Amino acid sequence: MINVTIIGASGYAGAELVRLLANHGKCRVVHLVAKGSGGRRFEEIYPALGYLSALRGMVVEDVDGDFSPQTAAAVDDADVVFLALPHGASVPFVRACLAKGKRVIDLGADFRFRDVAVYERWYGKHDYPELCAETVYGLVEAHREQIPGQKLIANPGCYVTGATLAMLPLVKAGLVDLNTLIFDSKSGVSGAGRGLKEGSLYGECSESIKAYGVASHRHTPEIEQNLSEAAGRPVTVSFTPHLTPMNRGILTTAYAALNEAGQKADLAAVFAECYGGERFIRLLPEGKMPETKWIQGTNYVVIGFTVDRRVNRVIVCSVLDNLVKGAAGQAVQNMNLMFGFPEEEGLELMPLFP
Amino acid sequence: MINVTIIGASGYAGAELVRLLANHGKCRVVHLVAKGSGGRRFEEIYPALGYLSALRGMVVEDVDGDFSPQTAAAVDDADVVFLALPHGASVPFVRACLAKGKRVIDLGADFRFRDVAVYERWYGKHDYPELCAETVYGLVEAHREQIPGQKLIANPGCYVTGATLAMLPLVKAGLVDLNTLIFDSKSGVSGAGRGLKEGSLYGECSESIKAYGVASHRHTPEIEQNLSEAAGRPVTVSFTPHLTPMNRGILTTAYAALNEAGQKADLAAVFAECYGGERFIRLLPEGKMPETKWIQGTNYVVIGFTVDRRVNRVIVCSVLDNLVKGAAGQAVQNMNLMFGFPEEEGLELMPLFP
Amino acid sequence: MINVTIIGASGYAGAELVRLLANHGKCRVVHLVAKGSGGRRFEEIYPALGYLSALRGMVVEDVDGDFSPQTAAAVDDADVVFLALPHGASVPFVRACLAKGKRVIDLGADFRFRDVAVYERWYGKHDYPELCAETVYGLVEAHREQIPGQKLIANPGCYVTGATLAMLPLVKAGLVDLNTLIFDSKSGVSGAGRGLKEGSLYGECSESIKAYGVASHRHTPEIEQNLSEAAGRPVTVSFTPHLTPMNRGILTTAYAALNEAGQKADLAAVFAECYGGERFIRLLPEGKMPETKWIQGTNYVVIGFTVDRRVNRVIVCSVLDNLVKGAAGQAVQNMNLMFGFPEEEGLELMPLFP
């Protein structure tokens, strides 16, 4: 039984960690920390999640911008600290946790890039650049071997997870023209967080769909980093996120021109070889495509593909729950590997359907 | 480890049983039976639920109107049989299961009424009337003591569970005018089942709300049976169900005039006394009202109330998930009590929020 | 052709006035005024409504709390001013408009109550009490004769319109027990306005329903005022609003015990006599109930009823679009009557279905 502290517990990803860890047999949540919510009971912030006996009455602790004595205590009591903070905010906490010898799983973007220059081009100045190159990027299905025993894991972005996993096997196998990669992603509204934005109001985003951040979304370079690593050379991609009127889920429709090898290859076998043993990836037979409702509330990624022979293009669809495999679930999966727990501990969730 | 057969596995309630039992530590599903789906793998019918390794590849068996040899085998292998069938369809299965010494939990209406005449007035002729009076009605919070060891449990209706639990403590304590009971319920669309009906199409029921079955819904006499039992004398009620554009959840807003005793009573204490130790009932402080999203996917009922002193009326709101506490979850709760398992086994579910 | 100024044009009700007046043949919008949006083009605030050639490029003018020179010009140019402001904010504008001899239609609550004491009990101090008793309350179907030529109309509340119209004929005809009136209303989210509130986020209110303001909502005394007038003696009611996951629409389910006269009366005839000639009220045959989607985007109210003979109670359902008949549409209907235009001018809208 290890102790967990969640810093950033008032956002949707933080709350999802609470939901998942409530049924985790190997750890218990000892501190919830959140900016601006100090002193409130967690069940006031999330009445839906206030039922767990272990949490009932738990008071959220405040966090100031930097690292306060109060937060220090929350870290001291923990074996692992989850950070669910806006980008740029993780650095002081990572520094402090590592100094105290605590393990950290950072759900933010701060340590996802090995190349600090890329981070700074898309996000702005980095305050702890020397740590970037050595941080393990916790896309479990790509880096499982590196995770056990790590001190710091950078948990991947939600869109990035779905986009990368859709195309990774084909890129790795050298079957697609790397200049033709397009990722058209459709996300539920929870991806925008619980912040008060006009665009997140029911009246604005229900019964409507729109593209946003076109050609400029910060998940683009993260997808590129993953696929460049797989390809063994620099890859650029187009990535277009869309806001879809549903709570959870990301569907990524990925397009690539098949090269000559790709046109001849048995793509189903390529996917199967890459993901065959994966606990949280389900592959559909060629021509079948997944729906986001199939993975609602779970840590699964479901992947389907079709080859359009008329134009020699492969279309791959992946679905995941942005708050689970796209955030809190993948973070728990990383924790499980870090500590040597069974990978599926706390993650054996069945989808809510309908 | 006991063996479970689900008859009627292709409907939403049957599928919800599959979802819940997937994580139940004391039983395993051995047969899935459904009319018109024989020979199909369960994951074709519910791709969302096809991931569980225990279920993968499980082939659904057909059921004819009556009791066939094939169904007989499905019953023979089981320790308990769940029936999730349209009303009127359960009788032959109940008969056969009991004859074979199997336990049955019937999610339909056939055995919910002690007084066959009431059943026949609302539903039509009953084919096994002699069993009605002795069947235990599995509203756990009202009849917990009678459930262990039973052979047949009639699982309560979804609306009925929410309506009854909202008003039971006040009726039992004699605090309300029994001629003034009104239940205005709002249900998600899954309550209408997976059948192909124009009114269940997205285009028809999204962005809309309507009342239906006004003054004629078959859950009315079931609420009356429960409250009459609590009152010790016949009670009639008004019950108005509404179709609400959401997947799951029932909110019941219950109204009653407070009698003199009720106007003086400490209602919060009355609720607490009645439900204080209940694992699946959460009481809110006076003046706080619950939302259906708080219990999405769980077996909880959350109850809040307010007294309107201007008119001496109490308004009680209860929420539950119609497929869990309103159907499959309560059925599992009944199974747990029947077999002496911990009441919460398989039901420790956190709500999906958002 | 008359000139119209809208003060409070940035909220949903203000924007709905823009939508409706865009196709009104007898008036043109000359000024849009809104707090905090001064200098922005209207199409930036509502891109969906920026297409009308008459409006394209129109710049919204700021409004300070009180009455500024800029607002004065907006009033000077107008024949009629619509106020779509939070309660309490209308008084200075009403004062100034009337002083300039302009007509005013106030969509807020400030002048809806003839009895200032009632207003002050529910809303707080009134700054222009002497005007209350003489203001005409613009529920057209109840006060049509008083509207033509008026200088100031208080436009009714959204819930109030649906609740009042549902029960008015029966109360007027003396057919119901006045101590038993209950209004259970379900409103779409647009009723909460465009303000940034956590409870209006997609993630919080989609897939969920809740009661709010139970026994304390400010529309209660307004319903009571209307029904007391109809009954000829003071009436108190229970009113429970619910937030429903849809954009528009209010369904009110109204309950009343029938008195002896009511039990014998031909209720359909009573409704028909009261509303027979009404352009915007549709009556359904006994036993049929309306759906909010039937009136989406229109000025219609559709009313159905059922008598529950078992308990001698009548259940009446009314539906309306809260932004049209519940706000902007009724305001335009009032303008039409004030100025002697055809009552349906600008309001011949077909519902969007599906």
Added chain:
Amino acid sequence: MINVTIIGASGYAGAELVRLLANHGKCRVVHLVAKGSGGRRFEEIYPALGYLSALRGMVVEDVDGDFSPQTAAAVDDADVVFLALPHGASVPFVRACLAKGKRVIDLGADFRFRDVAVYERWYGKHDYPELCAETVYGLVEAHREQIPGQKLIANPGCYVTGATLAMLPLVKAGLVDLNTLIFDSKSGVSGAGRGLKEGSLYGECSESIKAYGVASHRHTPEIEQNLSEAAGRPVTVSFTPHLTPMNRGILTTAYAALNEAGQKADLAAVFAECYGGERFIRLLPEGKMPETKWIQGTNYVVIGFTVDRRVNRVIVCSVLDNLVKGAAGQAVQNMNLMFGFPEEEGLELMPLFP
């Protein structure tokens, strides 16, 4: 005042014609014909649309597979006949109408292809091939000059309209690599019609998104026909439709690699030149993207674009209401041009927002 008959009035597109023509000043609906609904009043089939005085009480006439005497009368009384039928079903009606000298606007696919071989490859055998080559394809913004006076117009497909209009200016101007065209479209559920299909149930498609018909949807060759015409040489494309949880609207996200000319061109100017005078097309400034809610219920297409300089790709987004500009609205626009009415007659609709 001309007379209109609608054959196929019970589907969503037929009902949308009713909605639009209700406020059309130059025509009146004289017959509604629908398979399997004969003898029912239209307001029973669409209670939401039964309010129009002209329609109230109108009885729908039956249509047999072929052309009956009853249908003959419905055609005889009409100046123009709208056909809103499944593909393959229009031929006998087109034949009969033309023989009687009546004008026809066919909302189905039967006469959309000039090359019968293409039709037959995607749809099956054509029963009236000789008419295909000479039928005018009613994409107004591309073929306005050919429409006046025509006897038969093939109304374009919903996805096709949005996809074609998004890319037409750039293809025509020779600015994109024609081997790189990808159309990723997201449609509301009404596009699936009112038929009873499991996939159209609220429980199945709400809170979920999926791709369907990948690399095989029948709108693909229609997009190709349009763009081939614009390019002056054969063009093939990838087209992926998605089912999105909303009632109405299609967002098409179109991708193309810019060729050298395209990289230097002023794309905004190219769009403006192509669509500058169009009544129903709105262009957004570079970098702004539209939302489907902006055009809910209207005949508008809104187009935005962004150039991704990193990868030399242009991304164009178009939105339209699939039942209006994607079906009934464009059909009315065609009728207006056919008969010399103002193009916007009956189509001056403001979007419902929110």
